[in-house]
Amino acid sequence: MKAAVVVIGSGISGLTAAALLAKKGRRVIILERNKRPGGALKRFTRRGIPFDIGFHYSGGMGKGEILRALWEYIGVWPRLVILPFPPEGNENLRIRDSGRVVRAFFSYDRLEDELQRVFPDEKQGISTYLNKIREISNTIPFFNPDLPLTPYLHDLFSPKGMSLAQLLTSLIQDTDLHAVLSTPVFLYGVPPREVNLTIHASVAHPLYSGVYAIDGGGQAIVDAFLATLAEAGVDILTGQEVESIIVKENQVAGVKTSKGEICASHVIYTGHPTSLLDMVPDGIFRKAFYNRMRNLINTNSMFIVFGAIDDPDTLGDLTWVNYYNIRTGLDIMDLDLRHPEKSIMINAPGRRDSDSTGASRGVLLIRMSAWDEVARFDQGVQGKRSSAYRKWKAESADKMIEQAGRLWGDACSRIEPLAIGTPLTFRDRLGSPMGATYGVQHSMNQFSPGVRTRLPGLWLSGQGTLMAGIMGASLAGMVTVGEIEGLEPLWDEVRQCR
């Protein structure tokens, strides 16, 4: 088979890259290892209840905002029904140590009012922090599209500047407020001491500017792309793992999959960068590159109970409010295994869908998790793991359900687990080392992998290259195509769609 470009991976970054290339007139084939396309955006169903894995909400879909502009440009926007969070929607943050409750609204103004009400002694620090985030976002082209992309991307790939922790401790005394303002790290997976303000602002700014869900969840995004790609003549071959990159005369010539060979002059790889190393013949990359890619620090993993709840109204508005119970201070990830009472989050977005029924519905209990928790169970294949693992998994889920009951009322202690995600699950399903939910950390401790490689025709994309989240991964797809087709002209066309 022949294609001008092969895109490896059908997550949001691969779908985006393929759609943009097709628009540029390229012949594109997407290759996906899993049976169903969509990567982390796929939905699964248990007992008729749909569950999302990698998309619950995102910013950037308001008028004039970047994700919307990109989706308008690609042509998927009209296929989607966007559900803006109502003004009352928020992250309901309960600080375990003090019992304080803060509603983190998805609006700069409402958030500022709420924070100043709960932390009257920190008024100045709160305003300065929010202004700082706004100010930084104004230097990021994705939020200020009049700016060119090139200088920003150049700086982004080198880690420097002040950390979020440094900013917070310099402005604010109250450790509860440190925790509250650190919560966006849950959406990108880098601890506050290790993330610089540009990366933090890239997630916090859209969060404070208004967030959106989509009718039908992540699957609706996948389906919209599939329809658009079908019209553009892009083929998606699923159940085909790319095993190696074919190189001829020191240039990409195609890929070898589990089912055969495909010729292509460009290959875009959207999976985890470390996994690429084994796919490239020896002698192409230098040892220094192998070492750097092998030693990349990954984001943490999660432990998720996907369950059914019989009284969804127990907590008030579980549809547009995410309830958290978190620790005070900057150790917000709460990964230390010695702490028995973990930070935990509950959310039940089922009723957002237009075709949802009101009765029993899906609920997610989420906590951060580290690979250490499951390393000892890493043997055997998925679906056939040891009984010790199954036992640990069930007990850990029960512990979370019991904790949820204590925190949020009886109905939560009756949550019936229908599926459980552990670092092992995410490692196997997402192909991410150690189950890293957001792949590679974009942290001050390392250089994120770049888009270009030493091998002409081989390009990287995906959340590992630019930013995590569906916005980050979509923009990563755009940036990679920009590197191939001309970055600023593509950026120009996309930003016209605002």
Place this chain on the structure above:
Amino acid sequence: MISDEQVRRRVTQIMAEEFELEPELLQPDATLYEDLGLDSLDAVDMVVALEKAFGMKMTDEEAVRAVRTLGDLFELVSHLSNQQAAKE
């Protein structure tokens, strides 16, 4: 304090190993880009390898970009590791 000689030996060793270069090529007046054949993509990998070996940060991008020869690199690494060690 790490001596210039120690820096020179260690940097040479790292460049030889990580970029699979012939040790004879690694003379102080060898230019990184022409003589040693590195390119701008290698530069990041080189910085990461040196940072790891010397336990320091090479975040001053201007200074890194000003490096032309292996000799310049010796000097920069020497300067940064001693400067950063003094701070700790």
